[in-house]
Amino acid sequence: MAELNTLTIAEARDALRKGDVTSLELTEACLTQIEGAGALNAFVHHTPDLAREQARAADLRIKAGDAPSMCGIPLGIKDLFCTKGIPSQAASRILEGFKPEYESTVTQNLFDAGSVMLGKLNMDEFAMGSSNETSVYGDVINPWRRGNDDTALTPGGSSGGSASAVAADLCLAATGTDTGGSIRQPAAFVGITGIKPTYGRVSRWGVVAFASSLDQAGPMTKSVRDAAIMLGAMSSHDPKDSTSADIPVPDFEAALTGDVRGKVIGIPKEYRMDGMPQEIEKLWQDGTAMLKEAGAEIRDISLPHTKYALPAYYVIAPAEASSNLARYDGVRYGLRAKLDHGDGITEMYEKTRAQGFGPEVQRRVMIGTYVLSAGFYDAYYNRARKVRALIKRDFEQAFAAGVDAILTPATPSAAFGLGEMAEADPVQMYLNDVFTVTVNLAGLPGIAVPSGLDKKGLPLGLQLIGRPWEEGDLLNTAYALETAAGFVAKPGKWW
Template identity: 85%
Template structure:
């Protein structure tokens, strides 16, 4: 078999079980693809020795007949996950040289299941960004191009390296994290599948924190079946994470029947944004029609507090970030600035943080510190928390009325060019999260599925939002939509 790196998880797993291919062959194919794709800047710490060692161990397990679904499958790990002995910088200069002595729970579970780590993937610094332009490693680049235009496009953010690597077939799948859309938006931009599970479904232990009440890990894969396979391995209760849910993890793949007859799919009127491109509007209508043809009932719903979601998110997330990022001070680990004669600890903090944090992180830390300060805590942070409760209740009311899933666009546009959204107006960039942040504020599962191309030949995604803890049902609805949409486009190789 040639082009083994182009396989999905399910195809590769079945080929491994039949003995048609070995994990070492799969891994070598991916390592070659990674070495040929430096122009994408997706992999920032390559780990070929670890990969081949794990691949050999996986082949032995498969031969012995003791192999879970992920055994022998080569994947990439977002740089936000701590990986023992391997640089884990969260895309930031301030963690330069940091090699953890421990493994994050999610990456450990994948390793225990026999998954092969190919290396660490590029990302926005501390997961703060929607375009992967705030990384200390430089921009990740999308494998897609607009028509015959050579302009480099963003793979989305913050999981931009993961998105680019999966879309360009550098790995079979990748881990991502989602605080306000950082799995679903990049997945939509590059034509892959990305699911953010219910808050608490995956352990956050060992994942560098951005906003602790919003962050959630999830898989980024080539299709819905692969997402189901990988998500099952990533989920599970973890005593080391107090927000981790003590719930059994179902066999998500077994739920993929494609039968959604009688399911109620809600279309929220508040998501019809002013100035929404006609292509996104059409894609949304087509998606609803596909689900209807598959036997679902389409109902109009209202989520009245949606318009307050972005402002609430951009108070809560920076507030939590300013608290979480206070630990990066140059004292215990990571980068420490050069001290001048007579400098004290305050100067060390100031210089280290000024040098180590990029502009976007500095901006969010300052916003967060401001909204948490004595005179503004009630005016901003407490008010945002109350709005969050109302947003959550909107969803609860809709689900209580019998709606099984909610269909929305994943992003307000297709991928844009690197450098097109200037730093002069960060709010323009923040608006990219308009369809995704509500899901994090309410702690719900959400999935992005590629559903079409815009007139410039770039992927567009649809988002499905599910009931809490019902990822199995959500994946099945996504599976039906994926089957109907029949999206098979791939980027032409230019790198």
């Protein structure tokens, strides 16, 4: 058997059920790997005692024959999920010392299924970023390297800690969240699978909010099958979340037949951007050919309002962030700035937020406050909402015309070096979301599948976009693409 921490969820589940391995052994293997991977800066809050306790309980459950698929599986949890009695900072100084008195619905669902929490994972502050360089904990490092070049690369963001941890086999899988691509972009950068489910499929309760109409949690895993298994455990109707859908959760793994004969795959012409690297274009063409060879029908389609998606997103998301982050004021929990003699409540608010929020969060809060202001609400926010409706309609029309899934690139490039996107020009960073934000604006499911390597040996991913609530069908198409692509490369261990 391979080293235990390198197993997939499916492999570990089968080994656990056969009695070939215990959850405690799996957990110890991951904890050992985590201890030697400090250079990646992926885990920021370690919970080894809790992990061992949960693993022992999982072993008893497996022995008793009460073992869901996720029972005994060691996971990393993104720092955006509230975990009872364990620091949950959203990678921000303003939540320093915050230990929730409650469990997020997602982590509770995973724990109810017998999963093991190894610790909390690094991320961009309040999930605002595409490179994991905005975290109060410091940068996360991608375990991949460009050939013999030692330049530290980004793992993507905001779920960069989750991506790095899974790619480096520090855990068998991890939770992520996706507001504009924050599961799919980092998954593509490190050569793993990441799915953003339909908005409302997975509860947002207990997940620190960035942009409430866009945020959605999902799994980041080593394979499509693992994504199907973990998504099933994470999903549920939740009365505590008013946007949670009261619909059955199907057996996503059972949908993985790999048969896509007769399926119609749309290729949107608007995703052919000016200046797109030839490697990304070729990857897209190769993926199209793979699905066609598997029996799918390829159809050129148009999503005409795609070109407005990025500017609309960067009006709507900051506007919602401005509203959500207004609750951090130094009064009830988290950081409270030291006040000077004579300072009042206004100074407390100002100093706490100035010291507690990093530059990127401050930038987005200011943008959001501006577009929501009385003089600009109609000019910016209402106009962006109208554009969002048009983007959603584009997808609805494509699906109504018989398209089953849409194939696009996941990112405009492979992973780039830390610091290579100048902080003085955040627009360059925002362009990393160009292929992914439409999915969030329309509330659709989307999945990134590792599909090849660039000329420097870095992973590249393709994105599949599916019909709402049809994650099973989307996962099956992704499974067919994964099988055809045969991506098996792993980062060489240097850390």
